[in-house]
Amino acid sequence: MWRILAVSPTRGTDEVGPMTGSAGDERKPSGPPPALLTGTVAEALRAADGSAGGVYLCSGTPGLLRLAVLSGLPGPLFRPWWRVHVDRPYPVAEAHRTCAPVVLANATEVMRRYPQFAAGLPFQFGSLYVPVTAGGRSFGVLTVLRPAVADAAEVLAGQERLAAVADALGAALLRLGADGGAVTWDDEPLCVRPPAAGPPPGRVGRFSWDPETDAVSVDEHAHVLLGLPGGEFPGTLDALVRAVDATDALRLPGLFHQTARGRPPPLPVRLRTVEGGLRLLELWDATGAERPADAHDAPRPVAGVLLDPGPGALADGAADLLPEGVFCLDRMGFVVYANPRAGQLLGVPRDLLVGRSLWDSVPWLSQPTCEEHLRGVMLAPAPAYFDVRRPATADRPAQARPYEGDWLRVSLYPGADLVTCSAVPAHRVPDDTAPEPADTGAPVPVVAASTGPSYRPIVLAIALTEAVTARQVSAVVMQELLPAFGGRRLAIYLLQERHLYLAWESGFPEGFLAPFEGVGLDARLPGVETLTTGRPLFFDSMQQLGAAYPGMELDADEGARAFLPLIASGRPVGSCILGFDRSRSFGSEERTVLTALAGLIAHAMEKAQRYDTEAALARGLQQALLPRRLSQHTGVETAGRYLPGTEGMDVGGDWYDVVEAGDGLALVIGDVQGHGVQAAATMGQLRSAVRAFALSDRPPEEVLGGTNRLLIDLDPGQFASCCYVRLDPATGLARAARAGHLPPLLRHPDGRTDVVELPGGVVLGVDPRAHYPVTELRLEPGAILALYTDGLVERPGHDIDEGITALRRAFAEAGGQAERARTRADGPAQAPAAGAGAAAAGGDGTPGRALGAVADRLTALARQTADRPDDIALLLATRRDGRKDHPWRA
Structure with missing residues (x-):
């Protein structure tokens, strides 16, 4: 029975069990009951006709909202939006600040009202944000992403239904808080499956046969699946055989008798009903007792199930024969189907591909470009296409000549519940200016999902235009740059009279940076040398950093660091330090983008320093006049x-x-x-x-x-x-x-x-x-x-x-x-x-x-x-x- 039910394990399911960002191991969060939150999000999606959504809750950190539940989207791909500061110009932050709903009909309205948010997610979708309030208190924001419409008036009914769901959650959280329960969230989000958009999985009917009496009993589902006429079922094996196509009827009695003798068919059997419908049949010994292979005892009762697989089984069988690679992702990013050719092109056996998330089974697809296109098809209905270069392996070494397998052209076609993907050789000439290292078999460093590289300078530049003081510039860097790259630590030093002084720090252990305050430009420290040389320094692990600067105290044993020079118009301004909790590999594109962002930060910080100086003089003058x-x-x-x-x-x-x-x-x-x-x-x-x-x-x-x-x-x-x-x-x-x-x-x-x-x-x-x-x-x-x-x-x-x-x-x-x-x-x-x-x-x-x-x-x-x-x-x-x-x- 279980082999049949596992043919398409996730197709059409509406599972809402907790999952981590990339796998399915359960966690025990410290906030409100997960069942309350996940149930509310599922109800919200149905109320507003949403394809994805979630709920943000206040965290233990003042002014910070955390995503508690994410439904219908892969968690790792949307990591930059797991945390939102309430003072940022984002729709979820505004809904929380004003305690008023925010309705965005389409991408045009998002760009007009929230350009920073649009720069990070430049896709055609609509969204609704409703505050979760009760008793004069704001607990968070309920969010639903849905297809774009021309006018916000078209979603007013959904907004009203969503507001009712948010009010119910607010009342529940208010009662929970009054009883001493936790109503804040400080964990990673629970990533859950959304309610299925299509019909439920195939129906299953059960039956049994007693070879001693030739009596057959079927349940009502099996009666319907076999297309039996209304009224009493004769209850014999012959009557059951007459319900299937004549071709299959010839072998069906033999299968029953073989099962009764202890030799059931090893795989599900395909049958056609008299009306032509496809059914899958599985038989087994009803007693469940083991018997020797050469046993000659009496036949035993047979039990079985009959499954209507729907059109998916035929489609999977047809796709298995296609010359291009075809694989399907559910809305959580898990591979639910892959044909043999997909396994060959992706370099992963099909049995290791299906049932796992794409970034776990094919780590080299965790590239910013791939992630950006995957985000796009998860949010908007338009197809996406991109080329990606496969890493060299032992059986396919990198060569300095055109090789049709080096590059793959990947196409993504989004649907209600699935994203169908195809991969074919792209016939591109390898880029010799950026050779790839051969696969040494070493584990690939974990790289947190981030926003697309081409949009990061835009997002940061827009945010920096609103920053005036040096403190505001530093806050923007913390709130925009760290989440975009998955960073956890930030330190910004400014140059004054050939010494570096700390202007902002976040995430470092208390007091750790104190010994570095006011260091001169002759000190052999990475934060100093990146400024004096004008070159950014990247360390994939703390071991690399310790080897490069022996004797320097480190704030952690595990992680990665980036030291960026802040230079504006050829003038040194300071240095910026980004810290990551886990080892990671900084790709060439990521290094280029970080270096460019450091230039933007430097110019903004230089302007902010002039502002601070002039403002202090002006206010000093004013105070002197009072x-x-x-x-x-x-x-x-x-x-x-x-x-x-x-x-x-x-x-x-x-x-x-x-x-x-x-x-x-x-x-x-x-x-x-x-x-x-x-x-x-x-x-x-x-x-x-x-x-x-x-x-x-x-x-x-x-x-x-x-x-x-x-x-x-x-x-x-x-x-x-x-x-x-x-x-x-x-x-x-x-x-x-x-x-x-x-x-x-x-x-x-x-x-x-x-x-x-x-x-x-x-x-x-x-x-x-x-x-x-x-x-x-x-x-x-x-x-x-x-x-x-x-x-x-x-x-x-x-x-x-x-x-x-x-x-x-x-x-x-x-x-x-x-x-x-x-x-x-x-x-x-x-x-x-x-x-x-x-x-x-x-x-x-x-x-x-x-x-x-x-x-x-x-x-x-x-x-x-x-x-x-x-x-x-x-x-x-x-x-x-x-x-x-x-x-x-x-």
Whole structure:
């Protein structure tokens, strides 16, 4: 029975058992139950009509998603996408960040929205990415790859069904986490077979025959397979024989009697039914007892099975006779059929070819070009063709003359469940410029699957265009280059004054690189010599590295290393070290690509170093223009904060100031239009002008009017907003005017917050005759007045009023926390260390710690945001009430 069922072991199956990236040994992952994940992915493929898919889950490493299940694709071919950083411009990362689905109808839309992702997988397919969320938490992303369509509207129904599957998984993971189970994934993905696209395997019917009584019993499947008429089966061997073709009927009784005497047919027997259908028959002794070959005892009962092999058996038999090599791969990359000629051309016996993955049975096909074409046919329905050169073997040595077997032309034809491949001699002349070493019988080093060589520079170049600082460039190299080549370690050193200093490292043992910090260019180290000589150094194993540099400490006993010089426009920039966990062979094409990528990294790093230097100078200038300490008054406490923007090199023009104005204080905040050194310089001029007017205790309308005319005279094309408040500390009377600036916020002692509506005038620098009306208000003891710039309340895609409302709520809460801190205080505060962009003053000259804490809470979210398009200024002020332990002293 089992011989028949093994004729086509994987054709049409929908197995979902766990497999490694290249074989079928089981593992025990430490994340959520595999049955939950694999079952969800299978359901997702059916819901969205997908051919392949998987689920990404959060890992133990913050900001990193790991592929937990991959269905319908060979794991090793897609290793570069096993890990995805959540800040990368990829669809799965965006779905996770935004908690919103991403639908990509075709390759054109992928290229438009995610060019880096498209450069790595430039094939015509569609895809859906749905976040897995529950209870306000994002667990990962469910992904389905499917045929391309013209419009995303065509997959909306599938998207809705997929969202329901993702919601069910999210709810299950939420329950699992509540019960203390693991909901993260830190292992390699489980590679599983997808649900079969075609009909199920051939039907099997069973029967038995008792030679003593001539009674035959058949099950319902055998009844149908034999084409027997409805009603009762006569139950005799003769009736069974009449159900098959006349030609086969002549030999069928003899086969039954031989089996009853202990001589069953060694192979399945082909039969035709009366209707002409092909069936496979296998017979055996029903008792299962062994008997001597010369036994003459009574005949024993016979059991058997009848199988409908479908059209595959005939097709396999026909393909066995073809002159070209033909073999078939399932969607996991396993060879499920190969004709004799394929075994000859691939140099592998057919019995060692079938049932194994292609890269395990034919290692020399694990070339980047072959892998790229295999990825293409697994994702898109278009055929692919390529030429590949076979390695020389002992029975077919390499020769310096044309040899028809050296090159093979391979054609790939994708189907729903299988990829049919053909191989024929290509009749190409060998390339004498790149001779191949003969096969010595040594094991082939393991080489991790990677993205196609021709696309790697494109992917990295696109990613590097978005990197500005040296740290961003290093992060791009770690996130793009390491996965593309299967690397696990990275170190980037930059040259400064003829010494190399570590700029970025990842994956090396803690403290291992410390002794190499600041090494000179005369040190005999591979990272130094690759830069001084300008030649990349490749070591296929750690033994090679140790032999080349005896005495140098190694970070591992097993692995491979690549040392790349970073040289831009002939100028040395530094060196890049790539580390691999296993020994590997660096091919000529791979060495060329890595060297080219090192050039891209060098140019990006050189540009980033210039940016870092210029940005540091510009921000130093801006910090110098901001007040280091705020003017003090016995009746008023103030606190100021400034945060620069994080986008681009240009600095902003926001500023704040506190100036003595007669017997009172002037509270000032402003924002110069634009960014850059010009904006910072204008900010410095305006701050000086406002300060001069304030020191002479001019009314608010005159301060803004004079500053407005001065700005028009200095730079007619420059604009600025400003808010000026003149506060009398004794009475709390405040006279305020604003020029196109956002209205202040006022927190009352009872915790209520209001927007102080000031009529205001136009921004400074527009109209020399502009008028700035003055509004009077009173600041009660314990109340806090907040002046701020738009960077604190503006959010892309949201109205600015929403940001002001959110700031009001945060202001009320932050003030309440400071009030509670005040009540717990035991004595006067100690002055905290002054930091860049922070200033505070207490009534007795000591910085107000609690008021500063309010400022810190209001800017906390902005400090934690890496994407801050504008700079931020904040100024807080409160009155003392004459007590020593006043409301905003901790």
